[in-house]
Amino acid sequence: MTSTERLPAEIRRPEPGSVALVTGGNSGIGLETARQLLAIGVDVWIGARDLEKGRRAAAELGSDARVVQLDVTDPASVADAVRRIAELDILVNNAGVNPGVDDITGTTLEQMRIAYETNVFGLISVTQGFLPHLQRSRHPRIVNVSSGTGSLTWNSSANPQFDWEQTKGGGLAYRSSKTAVNAVTLLAAQALGERIKVNALAPGLRRTNLVAGMSAGGDPAEAARGVLRLALLADDGPTGALWSWDGTRAPW
Numbered sequence: 001m002t003s004t005e006r007l008p009a010e011i012r013r014p015e016p017g018s019v020a021l022v023t024g025g026n027s028g029i030g031l032e033t034a035r036q037l038l039a040i041g042v043d044v045w046i047g048a049r050d051l052e053k054g055r056r057a058a059a060e061l062g063s064d065a066r067v068v069q070l071d072v073t074d075p076a077s078v079a080d081a082v083r084r085i086a087e088l089d090i091l092v093n094n095a096g097v098n099p100g101v102d103d104i105t106g107t108t109l110e111q112m113r114i115a116y117e118t119n120v121f122g123l124i125s126v127t128q129g130f131l132p133h134l135q136r137s138r139h140p141r142i143v144n145v146s147s148g149t150g151s152l153t154w155n156s157s158a159n160p161q162f163d164w165e166q167t168k169g170g171g172l173a174y175r176s177s178k179t180a181v182n183a184v185t186l187l188a189a190q191a192l193g194e195r196i197k198v199n200a201l202a203p204g205l206r207r208t209n210l211v212a213g214m215s216a217g218g219d220p221a222e223a224a225r226g227v228l229r230l231a232l233l234a235d236d237g238p239t240g241a242l243w244s245w246d247g248t249r250a251p252w
Contacts, residue, residue, distance in 0.1 A: 007247040012232040014042050019087050020231065023047040023072055023126060024095030026057035029145060029203055032224035033092055038063045045085055072122030078129045088133035090231045093123045094145040103169040115173035120180045140196040143230045144185050146242060148202035150178025153251035182242055182252055189240030197239040199230045204245045
């Protein structure tokens, strides 16, 4: 596939009874993803580390959203969620943390561990836990919410989406963890074959808790629509790629 390839603009209608899990689904892009999936008829589980926040999110949606306590860094929590959710067609690995914006001169090993425990190891733990569910699905899809700041190509060259001169070398923990997410996406897609579609999304800078304090940021709902494109890919759709929120393929 070329770097100019685009995903279809239209969102494919899900099969009746389709079930999705959105980790970190109680706020930001995760909440908007849950909202949009519900709107087109998907049964949605909101995975929330804080169960009360998850319940408030479900109440805000005013729909049939269900909530499951899910701390992606806690194997027992993941195992409990796997037992509770009997069927799954769509896994959206959205939970993420940003422990700091320092570069190599100031980033601590603890910040690195925090970023990787949630953004990488947690994503792998949840994916492995729910893989048997997905293998039973007729149209299994995995969407890993990554970041354009994890693209090595974009980090090493000019890109109009980001002001690289202001951020060169910064955000070591977060950005390198998202580079790892991109690698996990590619290797998982290669291992799982064409039937289980595994793709990553670069959502762009959004107004979320992840970037609290930053002055810029777009609508999380716009990024959530990018998630839906990947969550409802046709069976002949692509796998093992990083996609921008606007449907264009992004470089690794």
